[in-house]
Amino acid sequence: MSYGVYGSGRLLEKCCAYLKDCGFTDACCITDRVEDVELSRSFPGFESCNLSEAASFDAVILVPENAWISVAVRRLKAAGVTSMCYLPAYYAEEGREIGDESFIWPDLSLPRLEYLEYHVSWHCNLKCRGCTHFSNIIEGERFGDIDAFVRDMQRLQELFWGIFKIRLMGGEPLLNPKLPEFVAVSREAFPDADIRVVSNALLLREDMEDLLDTMGACGVGFDVSMYPPTKAAIGRVDGICRKKGVKLFVTPEVREFRAGMDPEGRQEPGEVYAACPARHCAFLGDGVISTCAMPQLIDIYNGCFGQNIPVVAEDIIDLYEPGLTGEELLRRLHSPMDICRFCTQKQRSFPWEPAPRTTAEAGDWWA
Ligand code: SF4
Numbered sequence: 001m002s003y004g005v006y007g008s009g010r011l012l013e014k015c016c017a018y019l020k021d022c023g024f025t026d027a028c029c030i031t032d033r034v035e036d037v038e039l040s041r042s043f044p045g046f047e048s049c050n051l052s053e054a055a056s057f058d059a060v061i062l063v064p065e066n067a068w069i070s071v072a073v074r075r076l077k078a079a080g081v082t083s084m085c086y087l088p089a090y091y092a093e094e095g096r097e098i099g100d101e102s103f104i105w106p107d108l109s110l111p112r113l114e115y116l117e118y119h120v121s122w123h124c125n126l127k128c129r130g131c132t133h134f135s136n137i138i139e140g141e142r143f144g145d146i147d148a149f150v151r152d153m154q155r156l157q158e159l160f161w162g163i164f165k166i167r168l169m170g171g172e173p174l175l176n177p178k179l180p181e182f183v184a185v186s187r188e189a190f191p192d193a194d195i196r197v198v199s200n201a202l203l204l205r206e207d208m209e210d211l212l213d214t215m216g217a218c219g220v221g222f223d224v225s226m227y228p229p230t231k232a233a234i235g236r237v238d239g240i241c242r243k244k245g246v247k248l249f250v251t252p253e254v255r256e257f258r259a260g261m262d263p264e265g266r267q268e269p270g271e272v273y274a275a276c277p278a279r280h281c282a283f284l285g286d287g288v289i290s291t292c293a294m295p296q297l298i299d300i301y302n303g304c305f306g307q308n309i310p311v312v313a314e315d316i317i318d319l320y321e322p323g324l325t326g327e328e329l330l331r332r333l334h335s336p337m338d339i340c341r342f343c344t345q346k347q348r349s350f351p352w353e354p355a356p357r358t359t360a361e362a363g364d365w366w367a
């Protein structure tokens with residue numbers, strides 16, 4: 001059996017060492033140091049090697065950084081490769097052993113989804129004024145439903161061979177005692193994904209062993225937003241993550257929020273959508289998915305302030321719609337929604353501050 005190995009960095013080294021140990025002497029490393037290839041190429045690495053060679057191997061093993069996998073798969077498919085597997089990026093981590101079961105063989109007839117968000121908890125401990133997910137004004141507690149999540153991840157597996165990035169968020173996901181289950185289910189369903197728990201981290205404790213062990217074992221990291229209260233706690237959070245072997249990604253300090261809603265809905269949806277950074281932030285609800293979170297969350301805003309921003313049925317897609325394919329779902333997720341007319345390109349900045357339901361105002365979200 002001959003393998004062509006496309007990849008880069010530490011993961012490529014580990015993969016080649018493993019193949020050598022297994023006696024696969026026919027394995028041929030045909031791409032190396034993807035990151036060093038001239039940046040003028042749109043997708044470094046894959047144009048510089050002889051792609052026509054790829055189809056001559058019995059199989060191709062992909063070991064580039066996660067960000068390049070979708071591109072690599074497309075290019076290799078176009079080059080006539082029909083048998084291809086990948087090694088998930090977290091195998092580059094120190095101490096993570098590669099075994100035969102580590103190699104994942106995607107169903108190449110399916111597309112890959114680039115990004116997915118999910119609310120593990122809809123409410124939040126911090127309650128920032130103008131929270132884009134309305135977590136400061138939601139009434140009471142609301143948690144993601146693990147049973148629905150399991151079903152929906154299975155459904156997404158039928159539609160997509162992988163997902164580049166999954167963000168388990170809210171609200172504050174640490175409020176949900178079932179967070180470890182959400183982490184494990186996500187990893188089980190999508191071994192290729194860069195999975196992050198998005199948190200303000202204030203509630204993280206060292207004795208959350210189930211969570212920290214599950215995140216470490218699954219190669220899942222924290223995306224921490226550095227709000228002023230988080231800044232004061234980040235040393236403690238960093239210490240816990242280091243001790244438990246959990247990756248920690250921290251944003252620059254957040255001192256300002258932005259508001260960009262047009263409550264009158266006077267914008268042209270296609271125009272605001274085209275300029276919107278959230279336009280590829282697919283948001284999963286129970287059994288449904290939308291281009292961004294807005295159509296699934298606006299009820300919270302409407303209910304709190306007696307507003308009536310409408311949601312048309314087409315903006316929220318039924319994941320179980322008969323005949324729905326991954327390609328068709330991608331097409332719809334990459335299209336403007338009616339509710340985009342309530343967003344503006346013009347944004348208003350204001351200083352970060354807490355504002356729970358009792359002190360929040362409808363205008364907090366207006367541009
Ligand atoms: S920390 Fe603030 S911005 Fe983040 S989810 Fe909570 S309320 Fe929203």
Ligand code: SF4
Pocket residue numbers: 272273276277278279291292293294295337339340342343
């Ligand atoms: S509703 Fe449309 S314009 Fe507004 S955040 Fe979502 S994708 Fe962007």
